Every structure is written in C-alpha cells, then in structure tokens.
Amino acid sequence: MRKHLIIMLVVFVFGAPYVAVAGDYNSGVKATLILKTTTTTGNYPAKYLNTERPEITAMKVEIKPGAETGWHSHPVPLYAYVLEGNLTVEVKGGNTYHFTAGDAIVEVVNIPHNGKNLGTMPVVLIAFYTGETGTPNTVMTPTDP
Structure with missing residues (x-):
C-alpha cells in the first residue's frame, strides 16, 4: 500500500503538467487531485530550480511525539505528503501552519521554518x-530566527 502511495505521489509531483481527467485512464484506475497550487506553505510563489545538474531525492521523515525538526531552510523545492500524524510548521515571521494525514505540502524555499509534532502519535x-x-x-x- 505504501509503495503504491509513493508511486502515486511521484506521479503527482512530476506529472503535474500532464494532469489527466478521469476519462484519460483505463477503467479501474482512479486519479484524485490532492493539491494544485501556485504558492508554497507561506503563500510565497512556487519556484522551480533551474539547473544543469538535477538531483531528485525521496525521503521518509519521521518525527516522534514532542520532537521538532529544528529551525532550517531548503535551498531547493520540496514537496511532501503527510502519511501519519499532525504536523505544525512555524515559518519565520510568526505564521504557523497545521497539516494532518492526507495533506500535501509545498514547502517554502530559502525561508527558515521549524516542524513540530505536538501530538501523541508519530x-x-x-x-x-x-x-x-x-x-x-x-x-x-x-538559532530561532
């Protein structure tokens, strides 16, 4: 099941320009739009990296109850899908965003933020x-910006 979810997310992230309507697939296949946006979590314009040396990395990230990522930033675009739990993200400047299982995230680029698990489940x-x-x-x- 998780393998299928990961494959679907890869298709979603990298196949977004070719979004198909239900009639474009064979019968027995259901495509459900999870997220379509032009902005990141902090309502900043979405960006694509312009490079001659592309590198795509897929990671499973687990945050224990009560733990946090620590303040950090991403110099490259990052897209995530919440499989389990509830995530709270504080972005520099004071805005806070909440994500739950089933949410897709387009993270801010080059802006410090901190992810927290305030819940009781990972x-x-x-x-x-x-x-x-x-x-x-x-x-x-x-340090905390």
Missing part, C-alpha cells in the same frame, strides 16, 4: 526534493 512524511547535485536539500539555522 508524524510520518514522504518528502521529495527537486534539487541539484552538490547542493544540500536542507540547511540548519543556528
């Missing part, structure tokens, strides 16, 4: 970084 995300070879996907921020 948070599990599948994250897709559309970066470039030699560039880190995540950069930790020394």
Whole structure:
C-alpha cells in the first residue's frame, strides 16, 4: 500500500503538467487531485530550480511525539505528503501552519521554518526534493530566527 502511495505521489509531483481527467485512464484506475497550487506553505510563489545538474531525492521523515525538526531552510523545492500524524510548521515571521494525514505540502524555499509534532502519535512524511547535485536539500539555522 505504501509503495503504491509513493508511486502515486511521484506521479503527482512530476506529472503535474500532464494532469489527466478521469476519462484519460483505463477503467479501474482512479486519479484524485490532492493539491494544485501556485504558492508554497507561506503563500510565497512556487519556484522551480533551474539547473544543469538535477538531483531528485525521496525521503521518509519521521518525527516522534514532542520532537521538532529544528529551525532550517531548503535551498531547493520540496514537496511532501503527510502519511501519519499532525504536523505544525512555524515559518519565520510568526505564521504557523497545521497539516494532518492526507495533506500535501509545498514547502517554502530559502525561508527558515521549524516542524513540530505536538501530538501523541508519530508524524510520518514522504518528502521529495527537486534539487541539484552538490547542493544540500536542507540547511540548519543556528538559532530561532
């Protein structure tokens, strides 16, 4: 089941320009739109990386109850899907966003933020970084901005 979900998310993230309507698939296949947006979590314009050295990374991220990611930023675009739990993300400037299982996330680029699990169950995300070879996907921020 999780393999199928990951495959569907990859198709969603990288096949967005070719979004099909239900009639475009064979019978027995259902395509459900999870997210279509032009902005990131912080309502900033979505960006694509312009590079000759593309590198795509898929990660499973698990955050224990009471834990947080620590303040960090992403120099490359990041898309995530919440498999389990409830995630709270605070973005520099004070805005806070809440995500639950089944939510898709388009993270902010180059803006410090901190993910927290304020719940009693683990948070599990599948994250897709559309970066470039030699560039880190995540950069930790020394202190709370």
